[in-house]
Amino acid sequence: MNNKTAEVNITGIVQGVGFRPFLFNLARDIGLKGYILNRGNAGVRLVLQGASNDINKFIDNVKKKRPKISFIESIEIKKFTTEQDFKGLEIKKSEQGRGISLTLPPDIAICDECIKDMKNQNLSKYYMYPFIACAVCGPRFTTVKELPYDRERSTMIEFPFCEQGNLSCVKEYSDFDNRRFHAQTFSCSICGPNYQLYNKSREIIEKDSIQEILKTTAKRINEGEVAAVKGIGGVHLVCLAENDDAILKLRKRKGKRKYKPFALMMPNLEIIKKFLYISEKEKELLTSFRRPIVLLERKDAFNDSKISDQVAPGLNNVGIMLPYSGIHYLLFDIIGEKPLVYTSGNASNIPMGIDNNKIFEQLHHLADFFLLHNRTIYQRADDSVLRIHNDKVKLIRRSRGYVPEYLPLPFEVNIPGALSTGPELAVTGAVLRRNRIFPTQHIGNVTHLETYEFLNDALFHMKKLLQIKDSEIKFIACDAHPTFITSKLGKELASQFNVPLFLIQHHFSHVLGLMAENNIQQNEEIIGISTDGVGYGDDGNVWGGEILLCSYDGYKRLGHLEYQPMIGGDRCTKYPARMTASIILKSLGVKESIKIFKKLNLERDLEYRNNELDTIISQFEHANNKYPTKNIPLSSSTGRIFDTVSYLLGACSIKTYRGEPAMRLEGLALKGNPTKVELNIKYFMNNGKYIIKTSDLILDIINLLRDSRCKREDIAAKFQIEIGNSFAELAIKLAENYGISKIGLSGGVAYNYAFSKAIKKKISQVGLKFLEHNTISPGDAGISTGQLIGGLFKYYKEN
Ligand SMILES: [Zn+2]
Numbered sequence: 001m002n003n004k005t006a007e008v009n010i011t012g013i014v015q016g017v018g019f020r021p022f023l024f025n026l027a028r029d030i031g032l033k034g035y036i037l038n039r040g041n042a043g044v045r046l047v048l049q050g051a052s053n054d055i056n057k058f059i060d061n062v063k064k065k066r067p068k069i070s071f072i073e074s075i076e077i078k079k080f081t082t083e084q085d086f087k088g089l090e091i092k093k094s095e096q097g098r099g100i101s102l103t104l105p106p107d108i109a110i111c112d113e114c115i116k117d118m119k120n121q122n123l124s125k126y127y128m129y130p131f132i133a134c135a136v137c138g139p140r141f142t143t144v145k146e147l148p149y150d151r152e153r154s155t156m157i158e159f160p161f162c163e164q165g166n167l168s169c170v171k172e173y174s175d176f177d178n179r180r181f182h183a184q185t186f187s188c189s190i191c192g193p194n195y196q197l198y199n200k201s202r203e204i205i206e207k208d209s210i211q212e213i214l215k216t217t218a219k220r221i222n223e224g225e226v227a228a229v230k231g232i233g234g235v236h237l238v239c240l241a242e243n244d245d246a247i248l249k250l251r252k253r254k255g256k257r258k259y260k261p262f263a264l265m266m267p268n269l270e271i272i273k274k275f276l277y278i279s280e281k282e283k284e285l286l287t288s289f290r291r292p293i294v295l296l297e298r299k300d301a302f303n304d305s306k307i308s309d310q311v312a313p314g315l316n317n318v319g320i321m322l323p324y325s326g327i328h329y330l331l332f333d334i335i336g337e338k339p340l341v342y343t344s345g346n347a348s349n350i351p352m353g354i355d356n357n358k359i360f361e362q363l364h365h366l367a368d369f370f371l372l373h374n375r376t377i378y379q380r381a382d383d384s385v386l387r388i389h390n391d392k393v394k395l396i397r398r399s400r401g402y403v404p405e406y407l408p409l410p411f412e413v414n415i416p417g418a419l420s421t422g423p424e425l426a427v428t429g430a431v432l433r434r435n436r437i438f439p440t441q442h443i444g445n446v447t448h449l450e451t452y453e454f455l456n457d458a459l460f461h462m463k464k465l466l467q468i469k470d471s472e473i474k475f476i477a478c479d480a481h482p483t484f485i486t487s488k489l490g491k492e493l494a495s496q497f498n499v500p501l502f503l504i505q506h507h508f509s510h511v512l513g514l515m516a517e518n519n520i521q522q523n524e525e526i527i528g529i530s531t532d533g534v535g536y537g538d539d540g541n542v543w544g545g546e547i548l549l550c551s552y553d554g555y556k557r558l559g560h561l562e563y564q565p566m567i568g569g570d571r572c573t574k575y576p577a578r579m580t581a582s583i584i585l586k587s588l589g590v591k592e593s594i595k596i597f598k599k600l601n602l603e604r605d606l607e608y609r610n611n612e613l614d615t616i617i618s619q620f621e622h623a624n625n626k627y628p629t630k631n632i633p634l635s636s637s638t639g640r641i642f643d644t645v646s647y648l649l650g651a652c653s654i655k656t657y658r659g660e661p662a663m664r665l666e667g668l669a670l671k672g673n674p675t676k677v678e679l680n681i682k683y684f685m686n687n688g689k690y691i692i693k694t695s696d697l698i699l700d701i702i703n704l705l706r707d708s709r710c711k712r713e714d715i716a717a718k719f720q721i722e723i724g725n726s727f728a729e730l731a732i733k734l735a736e737n738y739g740i741s742k743i744g745l746s747g748g749v750a751y752n753y754a755f756s757k758a759i760k761k762k763i764s765q766v767g768l769k770f771l772e773h774n775t776i777s778p779g780d781a782g783i784s785t786g787q788l789i790g791g792l793f794k795y796y797k798e799n
């Protein structure tokens with residue numbers, strides 16, 4: 001007997017995505033014998049018998065040929081000898097007592113085979129049927145109510161399979177060689193859900209023929225109307241990207257949405273390449289089964305006017321996605337190769353509606369007509385948004401196509417479960433299950449009851465999916481900010497489960513997520529650069545430009561941006577002119593500042609003009625250089641410095657959405673040459689901490705602006721790099737002092753490419769290892785993950 005036997009254990013997302021048939025076919029084709037066993041949450045076990053070479057070839061093939069939608073966490077191989085002689089290859093019933101699989105795939109874009117079927121006139125059950133799907137494509141997370149993942153526990157239970165005829169859905173489902181074998185969320189035009197077209201008064205205008213529905217939809221969009229189109233995880237507002245009037249109409253109807261960029265959907269890569277630069281990595285992400293919105297740099301201008309400048313005013317990056325569901329492909333087939341505005345259909349700060357009544361209620365003043373379907377969306381999932389820095393993914397919004405994937409922690413975890421509630425803006429929650437962290441889908445800004453409820457529901461849904469019992473929740477983690485609504489939720493959950501509540505500092509949370517995704521071990525320390533707009537600091541001040549010495553069980557603040565007064569508190573966040581005034585007043589005093597304010601015409605950019613400027617000055621005088629006060633908090637925020645520079649350089653005078661000044665500054669800098677100006681940022685030591693001198697920086701920029709030879713674009717370009725350099729230089733100095741070899745960058749400012757690149761370059765030049773994000777969001781969507789890690793180590797300390 002030459003035959004060898006091996007036991008192969010594979011863990012990861014291997015369930016419900018056609019992975020077992022894939023393994024079966026692979027082993028069968030090589031002629032291996034033995035069996036395949038579903039081990040529930042522990043993955044899949046194969047016992048394979050055959051020549052040693054063949055077994056190795058099989059394992060190679062698993063890695064090489066695995067379906068793109070599968071995710072392999074680990075492959076464990078044990079070779080052994082046995083007397084047993086396997087006669088064939090079989091799929092065995094699931095192992096008893098191992099539990100069911102607690103991994104569920106995210107929603108998967110329609111696959112090429114299904115697109116082909118959808119266009120095949122001879123295949124009447126699927127021809128032009130937008131809900132077509134198979135074992136490797138279609139909705140998952142948004143339809144599944146609980147695990148194990150099968151049809152009974154998904155919203156597809158409302159649509160029983162058709163049974164008549166040769167190619168009935170029942171037959172396809174039970175035929176091992178069919179692509180729809182054991183696929184849970186497919187259906188056909190005979191048995192499945194359908195689209196209907198409605199006017200604003202909720203009356204059906206068209207329902208019987210998908211051809212007629214699409215024709216009318218295309219016609220009305222072509223005429224400049226705005227459609228509400230329900231899809232996989234929610235509803236979109238859709239109009240022509242070339243039509244200024246349509247977009248302006250939409251902006252006007254949205255009220256507050258004066259300049260905030262809209263995402264576009266383009267029919268294919270060729271059209272994208274016409275308007276935008278695209279790298280190999282960006283192409284890979286755009287066409288992946290996740291189909292996220294990818295921020296791409298636009299070519300010189302959207303010159304042939306196929307795209308309105310109103311799409312993303314003042315920005316060089318535009319969010320682009322490709323079609324990902326049947327309805328998108330069918331719509332482009334009729335409307336032609338025209339880019340479409342494809343933006344989430346929600347009212348400001350309210351989660352997007354997912355049932356038809358809510359959609360009508362929320363969007364009746366925004367959309368001209370409604371293309372809605374009758375399939376229940378069980379979980380809301382917005383489109384994911386990201387940008388690429390070289391080959392690294394910077395997730396901005398992690399939702400459809402990513403949720404409910406998990407982050408495996410690089411160490412063992414001794415408790416069964418825990419929950420975290422995130423920060424305040426761009427929130428996700430997260431659930432810990434042993435050594436895996438499952439972030440929820442994008443929730444949004446938790447400043448209203450609706451988003452608070454959404455966060456609460458999303459956490460409980462994830463907990464239910466993972467089958468974590470109440471008694472297995474060992475702690476709750478939340479932000480340290482005392483007035484965040486998410487902190488309040490944390491408190492409530494802690495009392496509900498009768499477990500401790502751990503407050504985890506915001507910028508430390510950023511770094512903790514970064515450490516875990518970069519496989520930092522439990523005994524390691526790193527220097528973390530954590531830069532963003534705002535986070536509650538241990539001293540009660542507003543932090544946001546921090547250099548921290550971090551291990552999993554704690555941190556020490558080693559350096560930060562100079563504290564600046566925010567006269568009038570949060571109004572400085574809203575009005576860059578106010579932040580600018582605060583910094584100048586602190587540096588130069590009243591008399592000198594007034595001269596500069598006049599030159600800048602600064603009062604123009606305050607809500608109440610001169611009255612407000614007078615108030616700012618009198619508040620400043622009243623404080624008499626003693627901060628913080630009730631009305632004048634102190635801030636070390638990097639975001640506020642970007643706001644100020646953006647304001648001084650004329651890139652953004654009034655902020656209409658979060659991040660706008662920094663994004664516009666980036667747009668301006670792209671046209672500049674950083675070598676044309678001199679700008680040196682200095683630092684000093686105070687109370688044992690290094691302080692980066694932002695007052696001098698702002699005054700230097702004001703001086704540069706007086707020099708007619710200096711161009712604003714050049715200053716913008718130089719500033720982004722120099723502020724990055726100053727963080728990097730300090731971090732390197734501190735790493736040397738503490739004998740540390742790794743420096744990481746996290747926080748929302750890390751989205752800025754020039755800033756990140758400068759830091760990475762400096763750190764790599766001196767031979768230290770630079771850690772950056774690739775799977776966890778650098779921004780506040782990553783906070784909930786860090787909170788769980790921070791909470792875990794606090795829990796260990798107490799137990
Ligand atoms: Zn498919």
Ligand SMILES: [Zn+2]
Pocket residue numbers: 161162168169187188189190191192
């Ligand atoms: Zn059917």
